[in-house]
Amino acid sequence: MKSKILKYLSKYTEITEQLENAINESAYFKSYKKGDILLKEGDFSNECYFILEGCIRSYFVKDGEEKTIEFYTEEEVVTPSNIGKSTPSQYFLECLEDTVVNVGNPALENEMYHKYPQLESLSRVIAEVILTKQQESYTAFKSSTPEERYLQLLKTRPNLLQRASQHQIASYLGIRPESLSRIRKRLINK
Amino acid sequence: MKSKILKYLSKYTEITEQLENAINESAYFKSYKKGDILLKEGDFSNECYFILEGCIRSYFVKDGEEKTIEFYTEEEVVTPSNIGKSTPSQYFLECLEDTVVNVGNPALENEMYHKYPQLESLSRVIAEVILTKQQESYTAFKSSTPEERYLQLLKTRPNLLQRASQHQIASYLGIRPESLSRIRKRLINK
DNA sequence: TTGACTTCTTAACTTAAGTCAACGAGTTAA
DNA sequence: TTAACTCGTTGACTTAAGTTAAGAAGTCAA
DSSP, X not given: OOOHHHHHHHTTSOOOHHHHHHHHHHOEXXXXXXXXXXXXTTOOBOOEEEEEESOEEEEEEETTEEEEEEEEOTTOEEOOTTBTSSSOOSSEEEESSOEEEEEEOHHXXXXXXXXXXXXXXXXXXXXXXXXXXXXXXXXXXXXXXXXXXXXXXXXXXXXXXXXXXXXXXXXXXXXXXXXXXXXXXXXXXX | OOOHHHHHHHTTSOOOHHHHHHHHHHOEEEEEOXXXXXXXXXXXXXXXXXXXXXXXXXXXXXXXEEEEEEEEOXXXXXXXXXXXXXXXXXXXXXXXXXXEEEEEOHHHHHXXXXXXXXXXXXXXXXXXXXXXXXXXXHHHHHTSOHHHHHHHHHHHOTTHHXXXXXXXXXXXXXXXXXXXHHHHHHHXXX
């Protein structure tokens, strides 16, 4: 039975058996409890995560408020933007549930890229795909009202609404919790 | 004297002389006039662009309105999201000024990646950098008011306001032209 | 030169998000 | 068992963006 991470990678390209073995051997796991903080604002970072089970939220604090940047769930990659750099993190990473991840780090990755150029090629392709998806959601966000954004979230990631609190969802949608509450009420009456 | 594209690439890593020559030999140029359309909604795409001089705007049409996705200027890369794929473009690319570009295409790129793995590695790094930047601007957008977004644009890309019309800027900021006009007026009186 | 456009602005009005305050329900900890 | 929290909701009020319409200035082409 293939590991989740190999399933994820083979969506993009066929993985040679040699690379498959190398990935399986190098993969290592970590488990976190609900509420655990993986990264704090101001911290340095040397790890990235592939989520096997659970949910991770990135957020920063502005005007004393937590602003949710993104929710990451199963089969998604979380890469702190300061990974391997000497700059402090601008944001937090927090587990919204008990979470199991594969952990990677830049040194191991570079070693793997060196040994398996196919993997670096794959990383480029995946980075480009994620970039395109993000561009699309950014664009959709810009040209939508808060209500449309909420409906879109309902459609594309309905389970997020069970996994995160409403004030977290609200800041993710770029609005205040009171407004989200009113939008929900408005929609029920439609 | 180094070409602009080589200057751009060498910001990220040192380029071997061999690769430098290959890039210079393979580089080819196109010139467009103000108003030229590089890509239409529904078209297929087989080219990407590195801007040497000028300005390109991506936009789509929703409810009969042009919604600006992004403005690209000198030393930036424009990659249609359907490049090399059999899916039609969701958006337009238009020159806001006379524009000179280096043109690339997937076949050539893949050939170059094959010959020069260093170049693919570089592409991965650049994709990751752009991804991080985009994430940051998406996040800033979400947690800002229209007025703050406009001020941010004034600070980070002041010349855009000379190069694009106000209704283009407005849709880029996710607001209506009338609102942008009012924001400008409000700020003058401050 | 004229007329048709486009661009930007302004005004009046509508709509909805932000703000502030309060409340009930549920949770946690002393 | 309280007391202190958090969370979601609601209400009253403020603020600003959306909408519609109109007009002034500039551009372009017949």
